[in-house]
Amino acid sequence: MLSRLGPVFAIGLLTAPVAFGLAGTVLPAFGFLPALGGMRFSLAPLAALFAEPAIAASALMSLLTGLSTALVSLIAVMLFTAAWSGTRAFARVQHLISPLLSVPHAAAAFALAFLIAPSGLLIRMVSPELTGWHRPPDLLIVHDPMGLTMMAGLIVKEIPFLLLMTLAALPQVKPARTRTLIAAMGYGRIAGFVFGLWPQIYPQIRLPVFAVIAFATSVVDVAAILGPTTPPPLAVRLVGWMNDPDLSMRFLASAGALLQLAVTALAIGLWIGLEKLAARLRDRCAGAGLRLRADAPVRWAALAVMLLSALAIFAGLAALALWSVAGLWQFPDALPASFELRNWLRVLPHLLEPLRTTLIVALVSTAIATLIAILCLAREDEMGHPPGRGALALIYLPLIVPQVAFLFGLQLLFILIGSAATLTALILAHLVFVLPYAYLCLKDPWRAFDKRYDQLAAGLGKPAWRRFLSIRLPMMTRPILTVVAIGFSVSIGLYLPTVLIGAGRLTTITSEAVALASGGNRRVIGIYAFLQMMLPIIGFAVATLVPALIFRRFRDMQV
Amino acid sequence: MNTGLTETGLFLDRVTIALDGREIVALTRRVAPGAVLTVMGPSGAGKSTLLAYVGGFLDPVFEAGGRAYVDDLEITALKPEDRHMGILFQDPLLFPHMSVGGNLLFALPQDVRGREARRARMCHALAGVGLAGLEDRDPATLSGGQKARVALARVLAAAPRALLLDEPFSKLDAALRQQMRELVFAKARESGLPVLLVTHDEADAKAAGGDIVKIGE
Numbered sequence: 001m002l003s004r005l006g007p008v009f010a011i012g013l014l015t016a017p018v019a020f021g022l023a024g025t026v027l028p029a030f031g032f033l034p035a036l037g038g039m040r041f042s043l044a045p046l047a048a049l050f051a052e053p054a055i056a057a058s059a060l061m062s063l064l065t066g067l068s069t070a071l072v073s074l075i076a077v078m079l080f081t082a083a084w085s086g087t088r089a090f091a092r093v094q095h096l097i098s099p100l101l102s103v104p105h106a107a108a109a110f111a112l113a114f115l116i117a118p119s120g121l122l123i124r125m126v127s128p129e130l131t132g133w134h135r136p137p138d139l140l141i142v143h144d145p146m147g148l149t150m151m152a153g154l155i156v157k158e159i160p161f162l163l164l165m166t167l168a169a170l171p172q173v174k175p176a177r178t179r180t181l182i183a184a185m186g187y188g189r190i191a192g193f194v195f196g197l198w199p200q201i202y203p204q205i206r207l208p209v210f211a212v213i214a215f216a217t218s219v220v221d222v223a224a225i226l227g228p229t230t231p232p233p234l235a236v237r238l239v240g241w242m243n244d245p246d247l248s249m250r251f252l253a254s255a256g257a258l259l260q261l262a263v264t265a266l267a268i269g270l271w272i273g274l275e276k277l278a279a280r281l282r283d284r285c286a287g288a289g290l291r292l293r294a295d296a297p298v299r300w301a302a303l304a305v306m307l308l309s310a311l312a313i314f315a316g317l318a319a320l321a322l323w324s325v326a327g328l329w330q331f332p333d334a335l336p337a338s339f340e341l342r343n344w345l346r347v348l349p350h351l352l353e354p355l356r357t358t359l360i361v362a363l364v365s366t367a368i369a370t371l372i373a374i375l376c377l378a379r380e381d382e383m384g385h386p387p388g389r390g391a392l393a394l395i396y397l398p399l400i401v402p403q404v405a406f407l408f409g410l411q412l413l414f415i416l417i418g419s420a421a422t423l424t425a426l427i428l429a430h431l432v433f434v435l436p437y438a439y440l441c442l443k444d445p446w447r448a449f450d451k452r453y454d455q456l457a458a459g460l461g462k463p464a465w466r467r468f469l470s471i472r473l474p475m476m477t478r479p480i481l482t483v484v485a486i487g488f489s490v491s492i493g494l495y496l497p498t499v500l501i502g503a504g505r506l507t508t509i510t511s512e513a514v515a516l517a518s519g520g521n522r523r524v525i526g527i528y529a530f531l532q533m534m535l536p537i538i539g540f541a542v543a544t545l546v547p548a549l550i551f552r553r554f555r556d557m558q559v
Numbered sequence: 560m561n562t563g564l565t566e567t568g569l570f571l572d573r574v575t576i577a578l579d580g581r582e583i584v585a586l587t588r589r590v591a592p593g594a595v596l597t598v599m600g601p602s603g604a605g606k607s608t609l610l611a612y613v614g615g616f617l618d619p620v621f622e623a624g625g626r627a628y629v630d631d632l633e634i635t636a637l638k639p640e641d642r643h644m645g646i647l648f649q650d651p652l653l654f655p656h657m658s659v660g661g662n663l664l665f666a667l668p669q670d671v672r673g674r675e676a677r678r679a680r681m682c683h684a685l686a687g688v689g690l691a692g693l694e695d696r697d698p699a700t701l702s703g704g705q706k707a708r709v710a711l712a713r714v715l716a717a718a719p720r721a722l723l724l725d726e727p728f729s730k731l732d733a734a735l736r737q738q739m740r741e742l743v744f745a746k747a748r749e750s751g752l753p754v755l756l757v758t759h760d761e762a763d764a765k766a767a768g769g770d771i772v773k774i775g776e
Contacts, residue, residue: 011584457665458615459719459723461640557656
């Protein structure tokens with residue numbers, strides 16, 4: 001009975017905010033916003049937008065960032081999976097990379113900045129011995145005008161995401177069998193995989209790839225931390241206009257959001273063109289029977305890229321942690337001269353309020369999202385079939401429409417109904433992004449449950465609710481808690497929903513951390529980014545320990 | 560033995576199951592209390608589908624007709640949990656988050672009241688399959704044969720109206736298999752339960768000693 005509500009809530013939560021948000025964005029872009037006196041449709045906001053200096057450069061930067069992030073991370077994941085899946089090295093790298101998924105984008109971006117900046121850990125390690133530098137070199141590494149550092153920051157975060165998506169799709173194509181079959185025909189490992197397995201895997205990770213493109217074309221936090229400043233990518237400028245105290249800037253911001261929507265759509269359109277081109281190239285190579293057996297350099301390069309991307313974040317996170325407790329730390333010393341907790345003690349009073357908001361929003365939105373995901377899956381059991389392709393595309397809707405394009409309209413709506421900057425509004429905004437992940441991460445373990453347990457319990461005379469509470473839920477404790485930890489980490493990492501819906505009055509650790517980026521106080525940034533990284537880790541630790549404790553007497557409930 | 564004249568036991572009345580308009584099972588049979596009806600056929604012939612139909616969890620892609628009765632009760636009119644069909648699968652499927660005793664207590668009917676009484680019944684049921692004293696064990700620590708016995712004790716503890724056996728011996732090794740066959744059929748006779756057994760193993764059918772129906776040939 002109750003499970004009927006699951007899909008209703010899910011569809012409502014996924015579509016209504018996006019639809020209303022888009023409407024709230026698009027209408028003001030054409031001059032219609034009664035609350036601010038815009039009663040007539042006009043093209044003035046768009047004209048004003050295109051009169052902004054270097055707006056085309058900003059848009060182009062966003063477009064290229066989206067495409068190159070998706071291209072590089074997807075190729076790295078594809079080649080790595082092709083070259084190493086089924087080996088022990090693959091399993092090891094997988095274990096190394098998986099935890100990175102829970103590191104918030106902003107924390108990963110800070111980590112990279114702390115590692116490769118002119119006064120970062122890397123240059124300190126080799127200075128002055130190798131470089132002769134006694135002062136940080138005058139290089140524009142972070143905030144470089146080409147946006148390369150920003151792209152690198154996005155790529156190292158998207159690699160774990162695409163790898164996990166690929167891993168989820170991999171078992172369905174029976175890789176071991178096909179690999180043997182193709183190897184027997186004399187194909188190299190990578191060529192065999194790309195010709196034989198990848199065409200079946202890619203359609204399953206296509207929506208996640210689109211999500212990567214949408215995210216990277218419209219990213220704000222990573223761009224603010226690592227991205228170019230003259231001019232910044234489009235989304236960063238948009239947020240500036242949206243938060244401008246001069247309310248008439250909202251028209252300009254709306255027009256910009258519309259442009260953002262177009263840029264993301266164009267990026268995905270170009271990507272679809274690339275897909276076609278790549279498929280044709282693959283078919284030509286496969287048709288020519290190219291064995292491509294001398295692929296050792298590519299295999300090792302793929303492994304190196306994966307290791308490098310993971311190690312860069314880990315080293316950067318270590319640098320962050322060091323800075324948070326550093327006393328005097330002069331260039332080019334590799335380590336601080338002293339360690340102290342004074343930084344923490346000084347920041348702590350300012351931390352508590354954002355921390356409280358962070359935890360409340362993350363816990364409540366995750367709890368609701370998990371509950372809805374469970375109800376949806378229980379409903380699928382009753383219906384006897386999973387949702388169709390349309391419903392699945394709906395799940396990805398909030399991940400594929402650029403956040404900034406609908407959150408801004410949502411912010412206006414919340415202002416109109418007088419609930420902007422309330423906890424309820426913020427939780428709702430987070431829920432829109434947590435729910436897709438909760439559903440996507442729970443569906444496979446949920447469907448993997450052996451239905452015979454349920455039939456058996458029915459034969460023992462137990463009604464459906466009793467079977468659900470006594471058998472299904474306890475046996476699913478571990479995957480459910482994992483999903484809670486994932487949802488929690490997604491909410492912790494959300495930047496834009498917090499900034500726009502919290503409207504500066506409700507702040508979280510992530511929004512505070514990004515706000516500190518321009519200030520450049522490394523000790524304080526270190527503390528916020530460290531916390532950002534630790535909260536998801538604590539979540540996952542709890543999700544692992546709690547079932548281990550509850551079911552400590554039952555071996556089959558461990559693993 | 561099944562005389563066909565008694566009004567007790569499990570009665571399959573013109574049961575038909577079809578998939579995409581193609582009939583895979585058509586059966587009218589009576590199984591007397593304590594007797595076994597063995598349904599044989601190659602894998603994929605719809606043997607398990609028949610059990611799912613009687614148990615009440617037939618996949619909606621199948622179209623089913625006919626009725627099933629136990630004594631005078633039409634069980635096909637009831638919800639799965641009201642049918643009280645005891646099922647044994649290939650795997651013991653002990654609930655991994657409950658102790659051996661917990662598995663049995665979960666199965667005991669609610670009308671056995673009082674902690675002590677329930678516990679006594681549970682221990683008695685365990686002793687009945689030769690596993691007295693194992694109630695506090697984690698099911699994961701039992702041997703394959705012990706798990707199969709606990710599964711049998713659990714299904715009997717729920718006081719079922721009939722037993723549905725879905726190749727329950729196929730995953731046991733040869734020596735154990737013969738033992739389990741004898742135990743299961745002895746328990747069914749003892750409790751006067753009609754048994755519907757599906758299998759592709761001739762030896763199962765021989766040990767069951769009842770009528771044999773072949774389907775899907």
